[in-house]
Amino acid sequence: xxxxxxxxxxxxxxxxxxxxxxxxxxxxxxxxxxxxxxxxxxxxxxxxxxxxxxxxxxxxxxxxxxxxxxxxxxxxxxxxxxxxxxxxxxxxxxxxxxxxxxxxxxxxxxxxxxxxxxxxxxxxxxxxxxxxxxxxxxxxxxxxxxxxxxxxxxxxxxxxxxxxxxxxxxxxxxxxxxxxxxxxxxxxxxxxxxxxxxxxxxxxxxxxxxxxxxxxxxxxxxxxxxxxxxxxxxxxxxxxxxxxxxxxxxxxxxxxxxxxxxxxxxxxxxxxxxxxxxxxxxxxxxxxxxxxxxxxxxxxxxxxxxxxxxxxxxxxxxxxxxxxxxxxxxxxxxxxxxxxxxxxxxxxxxxxxxxxxxxxxxxxxxxxxxxxxxxxxxxxxxxxxxxxxxxxxxxxxxxxxxxxxxxxxxxxxxxxxxxxxxxxxxxxxxxxxxxxxxxxxxxxxxxxxxxxxxxxxxxxxxxxxxxxxxxxxxxxxxxxxxxxxxxxxxxxxxxxxxxxxxxxxxxxxxx
Numbered sequence: 001x002x003x004x005x006x007x008x009x010x011x012x013x014x015x016x017x018x019x020x021x022x023x024x025x026x027x028x029x030x031x032x033x034x035x036x037x038x039x040x041x042x043x044x045x046x047x048x049x050x051x052x053x054x055x056x057x058x059x060x061x062x063x064x065x066x067x068x069x070x071x072x073x074x075x076x077x078x079x080x081x082x083x084x085x086x087x088x089x090x091x092x093x094x095x096x097x098x099x100x101x102x103x104x105x106x107x108x109x110x111x112x113x114x115x116x117x118x119x120x121x122x123x124x125x126x127x128x129x130x131x132x133x134x135x136x137x138x139x140x141x142x143x144x145x146x147x148x149x150x151x152x153x154x155x156x157x158x159x160x161x162x163x164x165x166x167x168x169x170x171x172x173x174x175x176x177x178x179x180x181x182x183x184x185x186x187x188x189x190x191x192x193x194x195x196x197x198x199x200x201x202x203x204x205x206x207x208x209x210x211x212x213x214x215x216x217x218x219x220x221x222x223x224x225x226x227x228x229x230x231x232x233x234x235x236x237x238x239x240x241x242x243x244x245x246x247x248x249x250x251x252x253x254x255x256x257x258x259x260x261x262x263x264x265x266x267x268x269x270x271x272x273x274x275x276x277x278x279x280x281x282x283x284x285x286x287x288x289x290x291x292x293x294x295x296x297x298x299x300x301x302x303x304x305x306x307x308x309x310x311x312x313x314x315x316x317x318x319x320x321x322x323x324x325x326x327x328x329x330x331x332x333x334x335x336x337x338x339x340x341x342x343x344x345x346x347x348x349x350x351x352x353x354x355x356x357x358x359x360x361x362x363x364x365x366x367x368x369x370x371x372x373x374x375x376x377x378x379x380x381x382x383x384x385x386x387x388x389x390x391x392x393x394x395x396x397x398x399x400x401x402x403x404x405x406x407x408x409x410x411x412x413x414x415x416x417x418x419x420x421x422x423x424x425x426x427x428x429x430x431x432x433x434x435x436x437x438x439x440x441x442x443x444x445x446x447x448x449x450x451x452x453x454x455x456x457x458x459x460x461x462x463x464x465x466x467x468x469x470x471x472x473x474x475x476x477x478x479x480x481x482x483x484x485x486x487x488x489x490x491x492x493x494x495x496x497x498x499x500x501x502x503x504x505x506x507x508x509x510x511x
Contacts, residue, residue, distance in 0.1 A: 004106060004491030006216065008032060011103045014216050015057050018092075018100035022057050030056070034108060042109070047087045050110055050132065054088045057100055061138070063089040073135065077118035077126055078180060079352040081430065084127040086113070093138045095244040099212045101134045102242060102493075106214075111499045114242050117158050117182015121352040122465040124500030126185070131499055134242065136184065144169055150207055150247045155184045160342055163335035171250040172334040174198075174205040177290060177301075179342035184243055189461040189502075190235040190408055192393060192417075194303045194334065195251055197285035200402030203234035210245035214493035218244070232484045234406040237460060237470070237502040239485045239494055256304040256311060257337045259327035261297050266320055270298060271366040273316035274392065278361040278414055280313045281396040287313040291392040293370070295377050297323070301341065307331040350385070353422040353434050355441045356462035356469075358415055360453040365444055366392065369418070372443040376436035385425035386433060390440070391462075393417040407481055408457070409474035415455055418444055419462040434464070460502050468509065470502045478507055 006014075008031040015022050030053050034042070054062035063070045065087050073089040087110075092098045105112040111131030118126050127133050139156040142165035151173055153162055160179035166172055174193040176186045186192075191202025199205055208222040209230065221229035232240055262270060274291070281287050286308075290301035304311040310318075310329065327340045359365055373390050380386045395417060400410040420440040422433040448454035456472045463469035471478065482504050485494070495505035 004214070004493055005109075006103055006107055008035060008107075010216070011107050014096075014103045015100045018094065018096040019057060027053060027056050031107065046108060046110065047130065049108055050087050050104075053104060053108070054090055054101075054132070057104065058090050058092065058097070061091045061093065061097075063091075073133075074127075075349070076115065076135070076137070077120075079121045080349045081123050081351045081427070082118065082120065082125070082127050084123065085129045086127055086133045087130055089133040089135055091135045091138045095210060095212060095218050098134060098136075098242050098244050099216045099218060101132070102212055102214075103216050105132050105134075105497060106493060109497070112497055113499045113501075114238055116155050116184035117180070119181045120185055120461075121354050122500070124465075128499035136244070139244065142166060144171070144250070148250055151250055152245060152247050153183055155182075155243065155246065157183050159183065159186070160335075160338050163333075163338050166250070166253070167333060167335045170253050170333075172253045173248040174202050174251050175248070176202070177338070177341075179338050179345055183246065186461060187246060188233065188235070188237050188243065190403070190406065190459065191461070192459070194255070194288045195305055196288060196399035196402075197281060197396045198305060198402070199249075199251070200399060200404075201235070201406065201408070203406060204403055205249045205251070206234070206246050207249055208245075208247040209233050209243050211241040211243045213241045214489040214491065228484045229488065231405065232407060232481055235408045235460070235473070236481050238498060239481065239502075239504050240488055241494065252305070253333045253335075254307040254331060255334060255337065256306070256308050256329070256331050257302060257327060258325060258329035259299065259301045259340065260317075260322040261299055261324045261326060262320065262322045264293070264295060264298060266298060266322070267293065267370050268367070269320045270300070270317070271363060273320060274366065274394065275361055275363050276316040277313065278394050278416070281394060282398070282414055284313045285396070285398050287311065289314075289394055293373075293390045294387055295374065299344070301327070301337075303337070350423045350425060351427065351430060351433070353430075353437050353464065354462050355420050355437045355464040355467065356418060356458050357441050357445045357448065358417050358455040358457045358459070359444070359448040360455065361394070361414060361416055362448065362451065362453045364451060365448050365453065368447050369420075369440060369444050372440045373420070376439055380432060380436055383424055383426075383429045383432060385423070386429070387423045388436060388440070389421040389423070391419035391421060393419070407473055407477045409472070409477045410457060411455060415457075417457075417459045417462060437464070463502075468507065470504065471507045478504070
């Protein structure tokens with residue numbers, strides 16, 4: 001990273017722009033003391049310098065290991081295996097303050113992680129041990145444009161908060177479907193939304209990104225300015241800078257929806273209905289479906305992006321007996337649906353593991369997945385609190401075509417993105433649960449390859465840390481992404497100092 005380190009004068013200038021009340025003199029002394037140290041000495045004292053300088057610049061918005069309220073910030077990530085031990089957690093309130101935090105990380109050669117809602121399940125992707133977490137939790141705004149065509153959506157929000165803020169104006173955005181998922185992580189990975197078939201993945205709805213680059217400048221990326229970054233950010237992850245603002249196109253808010261709980265004994269009937277549904281969404285761009293299956297129940301959420309009573313596209317499911325309709329059929333807003341779904345999302349801290357694969361629709365694969373899940377549940381019978389969930393995400397060719405102007409490299413065919421998810425309570429069981437989740441996906445992958453329905457693409461937000469999901473975007477797109485990253489970050493700050501994530505520098509290695 002030679003040549004990347006900013007001078008003390010540059011760092012001070014960035015800090016003064018971010019916080020006019022910062023004690024520049026005292027910060028300058030610390031910077032000078034650091035610069036005067038031999039490199040061999042810096043490693044030993046780096047944590048103590050970080051602990052001194054961040055509170056000077058950020059005051060109560062810097063949480064140093066061991067200080068009051070540090071634990072509350074450390075335990076923000078959704079998955080307890082991501083509760084690592086950073087030296088400092090900083091919660092900037094403006095893009096200029098994000099630039100100041102980044103400047104300090106570069107100057108002191110501190111590993112850093114960027115955290116939005118903290119919903120990623122892979123340790124090291126939204127926190128780290130011994131470095132700095134730059135949390136966007138204070139970015140809480142939802143600001144509609146005058147004509148209500150776009151919304152500036154705060155990157156510290158979860159999707160339930162976003163929809164609630166937009167509700168009075170009767171608009172929504174093509175964002176997340178799970179209430180607790182954070183804004184930036186979902187969208188920077190592409191992002192599944194209710195409106196996939198109409199508009200493509202969620203990232204396609206972003207009209208402008210504001211971001212801090214490695215040279216500490218703050219720029220916009222849109223169709224006119226930095227259009228290369230605009231393309232790269234639609235699924236390219238944290239490789240290009242720290243995104244501090246997303247402006248998203250608004251979409252109609254009125255939908256039809258229903259959520260049903262079925263007995264596991266309905267599985268075979270439901271997957272046969274799912275195959276018919278796959279065909280129907282090739283000509284109907286309004287429908288989407290959430291499928292969650294465990295050994296205790298199968299949860300299906302049906303959504304139609306227009307206020308149409310009893311949409312025909314879901315007809316294959318209507319006559320299959322169900323246990324309960326916990327969201328009754330009817331027209332409602334996106335917020336009302338997400339609020340209802342939030343009632344079944346467990347608030348209890350757990351360890352989580354995701355793993356993914358993609359294929360053409362396949363009844364054979366769907367049935368093999370359920371058999372594999374049942375086998376792995378039996379193998380983990382002694383593991384406290386373990387739940388193995390299988391998730392099918394039907395994606396139409398319409399959705400793939402609408403997502404073509406992205407780096408995802410999606411084949412323009414109807415497909416399903418499969419997620420196997422493990423939840424458990426005790427750290428000691430991690431290896432066993434991860435192996436069980438892998439066994440389920442390996443079964444699906446092997447059969448899909450054998451029967452000619454396998455697709456290479458792996459959705460990064462569903463991928464496990466060792467799956468090398470970025471590489472599935474295709475060689476041409478990866479080469480283009482690397483070229484864009486090198487142009488805007490020639491010293492590789494986001495490849496070498498960033499503690500984890502789907503990094504271009506790790507493509508081909510796994511993580």
